[in-house]
Amino acid sequence: MADTETPLLVDDRDGVRTLTLNRPEAFNSLTVRLKEALLAALTDAAADDGVRAVVLTGAGKAFCAGQDLKEHVAALRSDDPEPFRTVAEHYNPIVRALTGMPKPVIAAVNGMAAGAGASFAYACDLRVAGESTKFLMAFATIGLTADSGASWTLPRLIGYGRAMEMMLLAKPVPAAQALSLGMVTEVVPDADVVSTAHALAARMAAGPTTGYGKIKEALLTGAGADLEGALACEGAGQTILGATVDHREAVDAFVEKRTPTFTGH
Incomplete structure (x- = not known):
């Protein structure tokens, strides 16, 4: 109960x-x-x-x-x-x-x-x-x-x-x-x-949770922004995510033909 x-x-x-x-x-x-x-x-x-x-x-x-x-x-x-x-x-x-x-x-x-x-x-x-x-x-x-x-x-x-x-x-x-x-x-x-x-x-x-967070941020911003505002938010997010461990792991896993292991960082 x-x-x-x-x-x-x-x-x-x-x-x-x-x-x-x-x-x-x-x-x-x-x-x-x-x-x-x-x-x-x-x-x-x-x-x-x-x-x-x-x-x-x-x-x-x-x-x-x-x-x-x-x-x-x-x-x-x-x-x-x-x-x-x-x-x-x-x-x-x-x-x-x-x-x-x-x-x-x-x-x-x-x-x-x-x-x-x-x-x-x-x-x-x-x-x-x-x-x-x-x-x-x-x-x-x-x-x-x-x-x-x-x-x-x-x-x-x-x-x-x-x-x-x-x-x-x-x-x-x-x-x-x-x-x-x-x-x-x-x-x-x-x-x-x-x-x-x-x-x-x-x-x-178990996925790239930092990336999910930036996707949420981009969609939330885009829902109320003009095109330039949405593009700016997307660009800022990609810059941050491009330096993450998860992004590098995903690229390495693709090249090595294996399943990536994400840590959320």
């Missing part, structure tokens, strides 16, 4: 750090305590050279149902002058930590991913979904707009029109449709979601 006293579980194996949202009785909805734990864990993972890939998942039958409404209602009823300060204090930094992580981040999406929970999945680099997974952006049904970066990430995954449809109509997107739209990388049986994501992360953890 999950340790529900610990809102976030952390496991290290094969160079992969798995972060599990651990409030299954509440569909892993996001309390301040959980958000703070997740942000701290992502920050730690980014700085730890022993962590070469990250998996984000949820305990129980859901990935993450988004904001914990009990905490939100309590803030509204207490006449909190800034009931949405959690967006700036927690949600935005978490999304920056996911997209800016200098190593691959894979979402293992099990069951419902809604609101900020879905947004966290969009901010990951790859998404493995279970067959029962559904993505839901229901902000409009409670008179709110998108947050946690979804207005930026979702259109880049599935296009402006589809993203607008999801946002305005609050239509859940099942796993098979999510795959056809390009929202997820792979759909697998529910029981295999975490193991599949871990295997993919472990494969990448």
